[in-house]
């Protein structure tokens with residue numbers, strides 16, 4: 014399977030506050046690849062750096078260090094013509110479908126713009142046909158949605174139109190940042206099924222970002238677990254969900270809080286810890302919450318390969 018995206022030592026620092034401010038390393042030397050025809054999920058709690066990674070993948074945010082390579086090319090070193098090629102292959106889908114559409118224009122306009130920008134030589138008739146085909150492929154009836162303004166449509170319908178728009182471009186990769194978190198539970202599965210169908214039918218890859226582990230389990234091929242900007246675990250769905258290794262992944266998977274004294278104590282400690290202190294930690298960032306933390310953990314654990322595709326960053330599994 015060929016590699017579409019490679020993140021190489023991908024790092025993003027933000028400066029917060031003016032005088033006496035501090036640096037947040039929102040994404041810290043992250044390495045991963047996204048392959049053709051797979052759904053690759055990035056999961057992690059709020060603030061772990063998911064959106065920052067998505068924006069760097071979409072070339073909306075420049076890395077502080079490291080790079081995003083798309084088909085081997087650094088996306089920030091693309092020439093003008095290549096940038097157009099890049100956005101024909103890579104499209105973003107965002108959390109709030111209402112924000113994707115300009116409220117004063119009918120949704121048709123967003124769909125038509127695709128042709129103006131990417132395929133200007135398409136005839137009126139073909140545009141119409143392709144728009145209808147794309148809408149049908151995401152389970153919409155064109156007659157029900159065309160000619161309407163965003164506020165006349167439901168969030169689920171708009172999110173499907175956003176996907177239909179992306180499909181008109183015929184991308185190879187969708188970067189979907191929490192695409193279903195604002196939709197109701199039944200619509201969520203429908204939208205995710207569309208992504209799975211696209212993968213199976215047309216080999217479109219998706220980077221799926223989200224909080225919801227059960228959805229990631231349902232749809233992904235591989236999963237990356239992020240904690241405070243670092244990869245803590247990565248592997249196939251079976252590896253990560255059925256044989257989790259990292260204490261953080263274990264904790265995430267035990268959605269029912271563990272009434273283990275050890276955990277509770279550590280959790281309290283975390284609540285008190287200042288964000289700046291966590292970011293200033295030179296060792297394992299999970300240490301303040303980890304029941305297995307030892308003196309070793311004052312040093313950053315390397316991402317270690319434990320099985321064919323299974324990686325974990327924890328001293329419990331690494332050799333010094």
Ligand SMILES: Nc1ncnc2c1ncn2[C@@H]1O[C@H](COP(=O)(O)OP(=O)(O)OP(=O)(O)O)[C@@H](O)[C@H]1O
Pocket residue numbers: 027028029037039057058059060061062063064065066
């Ligand atoms: N423009 C910015 N300036 C300063 N700090 C930022 C900026 N964007 C993000 N951050 C910080 O970087 C960290 C990662 O943010 P990011 O939005 O990537 O997290 P996330 O995993 O997408 O969270 P959520 O699940 O809440 O969407 C956070 O600590 C955030 O406050």
Ligand code: SF4
Pocket residue numbers: 259260261297298299300301303304305306307310314326327328329
């Ligand atoms: S490196 Fe140490 S603190 Fe970090 S998760 Fe592993 S055992 Fe816990």
Ligand SMILES: [Mg+2]
Pocket residue numbers: 063064065
């Ligand atoms: Mg986010």
